[in-house]
Amino acid sequence: MTTARRYALFDTALGVCGVCWTAPDVIVAVALPEDDRADMERYLASFDAEPGAPAPVAGTIDLIRGLMAGSDVDLSAVPVDIADLPDFDRRVYAITRDIPRGRVLTYGAVASRLGQPGAAQAVGRALGRNPIPVVIPCHRVVGAGTEVGGFSAPGGAATKSRILAAEKVSGFGEPTLF
Structure with missing residues (x-):
């Protein structure tokens, strides 16, 4: 059934x-x-x-x-169904769910935590397939430096920047001279 x-x-x-x-x-x-x-x-x-x-x-x-709305909330205990997703994606999402509100990791840092330091692009692709954004906080994974990185949700990187701003994370997505 x-x-x-x-x-x-x-x-x-x-x-x-x-x-x-x-x-x-x-x-x-x-x-x-x-x-x-x-x-x-x-x-x-x-x-x-x-x-x-x-x-x-x-x-x-x-x-x-x-x-x-910018409140200090924790979604890490919300139950999710990702059992049918590929193993690599589930492992990426487990690491991503452990990123606390107001903090970020780079794609490379997530890859390193997976034990696959050369897999930053694969991490990005897995996050792009994330069916449960914000609960699995893929917005907290950013590019190196001040690059927000990609975001597959409507509005792309602008939406990601808005969510990061609501969490009071600064310095990402702002234009730079270099």
Whole structure:
């Protein structure tokens, strides 16, 4: 028997977000703000989910709202379903989930923690596939120096910079002379 998946959209300080979950409250996907609500709903529905009342994940929604508003929240205990993802991705996400709010690691540092110091680009690709952004805080992985690095969510690096700013991380994404 397959567990039914549901999704819901909700407002945050940075725009409308969405969450997809399976019973009882395990997160399968998060959709970050974008202009087209229909695109967001199509994305969440692609996880074999139907619209639903968000009561089972109200606590997670409140935490995501808090993060987007700049509150000091911790999403590391939110249960996620990543069992069907590739092993490398799951290992990257485990390291990423351990990055505390307000801190960042570089792609190279994550690769080193994996025991694969030459795998920074592979780390970036894994983070680009992250179906559960902010809960698995891929926005906390940045390029070397002051480079924000890529971000596959709508709005790209600008969205990543906005989330980092909400977490009071400074110095990333600002223009430099060199």
